[in-house]
Amino acid sequence: MESFFIRYRNLLVLLVILLAQIIGLAVQVRHTGAGRNSLDPGDGAGVRLIRLWADAVVTPPEQAIHSTKLGVEYVWQNYIDLRHTQSENQELKRTIDRLRLEQAELLEDALQGQRLQALAAFQQKYIYKTVAAQAVGSSGSDQSRVFYLDKGSADGLQRDMAVITADGIVGKVRDVFPHSAQVLAINDQTSGAGVILATTRLRGILRGNAIGQPQIVGILADQRIQPGEKVLTAGGDLIFPRGLPVGVVDKTVRDPNPDKDGFIDVIVKPAAHLDQLDEVLVITSTEPRFSEEQQQDLATSEAVKGAEAAAIAEQKKASAIMAERLPGLIDPNLPPEKQPLLETTNPDPVIRPPQALHPDRFTPGGAAPPKAAETPTAEPQSSRESSPESSPAPPAAPKRNPQP
Amino acid sequence: MNTFSGNLRRDLEVRRYPILVYAMTPLAALVLQAWLPRILGGFAWFDLPLVVTVYFALVQRIPIQGTLMGAGMGLFEDALTSHAIGVNGIAKTVVGFLASSIGTRIDVENHTIRLALTFLLSLLSSATYVFVYRGLLGINQQWTWFVDIFKAVGSTLIAAALFPALDRLQIRE
Numbered sequence: 001m002e003s004f005f006i007r008y009r010n011l012l013v014l015l016v017i018l019l020a021q022i023i024g025l026a027v028q029v030r031h032t033g034a035g036r037n038s039l040d041p042g043d044g045a046g047v048r049l050i051r052l053w054a055d056a057v058v059t060p061p062e063q064a065i066h067s068t069k070l071g072v073e074y075v076w077q078n079y080i081d082l083r084h085t086q087s088e089n090q091e092l093k094r095t096i097d098r099l100r101l102e103q104a105e106l107l108e109d110a111l112q113g114q115r116l117q118a119l120a121a122f123q124q125k126y127i128y129k130t131v132a133a134q135a136v137g138s139s140g141s142d143q144s145r146v147f148y149l150d151k152g153s154a155d156g157l158q159r160d161m162a163v164i165t166a167d168g169i170v171g172k173v174r175d176v177f178p179h180s181a182q183v184l185a186i187n188d189q190t191s192g193a194g195v196i197l198a199t200t201r202l203r204g205i206l207r208g209n210a211i212g213q214p215q216i217v218g219i220l221a222d223q224r225i226q227p228g229e230k231v232l233t234a235g236g237d238l239i240f241p242r243g244l245p246v247g248v249v250d251k252t253v254r255d256p257n258p259d260k261d262g263f264i265d266v267i268v269k270p271a272a273h274l275d276q277l278d279e280v281l282v283i284t285s286t287e288p289r290f291s292e293e294q295q296q297d298l299a300t301s302e303a304v305k306g307a308e309a310a311a312i313a314e315q316k317k318a319s320a321i322m323a324e325r326l327p328g329l330i331d332p333n334l335p336p337e338k339q340p341l342l343e344t345t346n347p348d349p350v351i352r353p354p355q356a357l358h359p360d361r362f363t364p365g366g367a368a369p370p371k372a373a374e375t376p377t378a379e380p381q382s383s384r385e386s387s388p389e390s391s392p393a394p395p396a397a398p399k400r401n402p403q404p
Numbered sequence: 405m406n407t408f409s410g411n412l413r414r415d416l417e418v419r420r421y422p423i424l425v426y427a428m429t430p431l432a433a434l435v436l437q438a439w440l441p442r443i444l445g446g447f448a449w450f451d452l453p454l455v456v457t458v459y460f461a462l463v464q465r466i467p468i469q470g471t472l473m474g475a476g477m478g479l480f481e482d483a484l485t486s487h488a489i490g491v492n493g494i495a496k497t498v499v500g501f502l503a504s505s506i507g508t509r510i511d512v513e514n515h516t517i518r519l520a521l522t523f524l525l526s527l528l529s530s531a532t533y534v535f536v537y538r539g540l541l542g543i544n545q546q547w548t549w550f551v552d553i554f555k556a557v558g559s560t561l562i563a564a565a566l567f568p569a570l571d572r573l574q575i576r577e
Binding site: 017039058066138144210 | 431434435437438439440441442443445446448449453467468471472475479480481483484485486487488489490491492493494497498501505533536540541542543544545546547548551555
């Protein structure tokens with residue numbers, strides 16, 4: 001028996017290590033309802049610990065390399081590569097003078113715009129608190145499009161925060177460590193962002209394909225989708241605020257899934273340079289950030305709007321009561337196609353008033369009241385349904401023979 | 405024939421390196437594998453941890469060491485991704501075991517053979533990765549074969565430069 005273990009120890013070690021890893025994998029995978037498996041989005045404590053160790057080993061050297069690279073670039077750009085600096089400097093000074101004038105005008109416009117938006121109760125979350133961070137490393141695998149930031153939970157970062165650049169969205173924070181964070185890019189196969197096509201208003205889910213291109217998956221084929229159409233965030237995923245640029249449509253391809261005939265994938269050319277990111281912004285707060293004056297204006301606007309809404313409701317109620325009291329143009333006894341309102345043969349229809357219940361000398365036409373008209377069943381339905389207080393009561397006839 | 409069998413002394417020869425080389429080379433491979441894609445963008449078609457695993461497994465010729473090293477490198481790579489931990493681990497474990505097992509049977513001094521092995525083991529690693537993901541885990545993951553071909557070629561080119569450099573660091577008696 002001992003010779004068996006000694007003879008096959010290499011193979012046994014291999015099998016034990018493989019088996020341990022397979023069991024570890026089985027713990028991390030969960031069965032979905034559609035009969036497929038998927039990775040558990042939230043790492044278990046053990047898995048997270050391994051990721052934390054790996055991050056602690058790799059991130060400091062990456063940050064050192066990145067800082068060195070930035071330092072070399074700084075020295076090169078500021079002390080060595082100074083050709084034409086003097087002429088550029090003079091040109092920039094002239095540009096600054098011109099821009100200062102333009103800025104003053106734009107500032108006035110911006111202030112006015114902000115005030116108008118506040119007064120109009122523009123509560124869309126469009127002003128954010130962000131944290132700038134440097135992208136220092138990646139997963140190193142083309143199958144996993146994640147990268148690492150040099151800021152972590154100590155800087156206020158949390159899981160599922162949106163990561164953007166000035167050009168467009170980049171990804172979301174997948175995992176946070178004390179001084180670093182892992183970001184899942186929008187071109188990863190496991191990512192998912194709600195997006196909308198700006199022109200056609202088609203909505204879909206954005207995720208990456210095998211070669212790292214972001215694509216909107218599983219939308220119905222539509223010939224209106226053309227290359228160059230802008231793609232924006234839809235805001236429904238509770239991660240990316242609505243209206244942020246994602247990219248432009250590059251092309252459309254048929255969905256590779258044979259079960260989804262008639263569906264297409266829209267390949268998107270991302271607005272942000274996902275492969276060569278340096279500095280990114282992490283949206284740490286999506287609460288509106290108005291000044292005190294704007295907040296006051298906003299509250300005033302809300303109060304005014306509430307009063308206006310109450311007044312409008314009151315007016316509507318009065319209109320409804322009035323409509324009940326006034327004779328209608330819709331006769332409930334006639335079929336819909338013979339309603340007087342739909343009559344088109346006579347271009348100048350004569351609107352006849354309903355017959356009076358008790359005609360007298362003031363009744364239009366002045367005819368003597370026929371006997372039949374005194375029968376309540378001969379009157380139109382609309383008049384019959386009028387309540388006693390809503391229909392004007394006819395003048396009461398004097399009682400000639402009052403009963404005791 | 406001499407290429408594939410070698411003499412007994414050479415087959416049993418186990419190279420030794422300074423401890424710093426054992427510690428720093430895998431670490432440098434992991435760090436550079438994580439950092440270089442930030443610079444090269446979508447053209448980072450190489451697998452430095454695999455190259456280092458193949459090298460040490462071939463020259464050490466001890467299957468258990470090769471297996472453990474492959475498992476360690478693979479698990480470390482997995483920990484840096486958003487995927488399950490163990491997929492790369494299984495792939496590199498198999499690569500490390502095979503490389504060290506082959507190292508006991510062929511002449512690993514031949515540079516061409518080492519490069520050919522690196523290319524083939526890189527393809528095997530990719531195939532194992534896809535098999536584990538799709539076959540064992542049953543996760544629908546898109547895959548493009550040409551990227552893995554490029555990656556195998558890139559790893560082989562890096563091995564062509566790295567293997568002679570690491571050969572110079574061995575302790576000679």
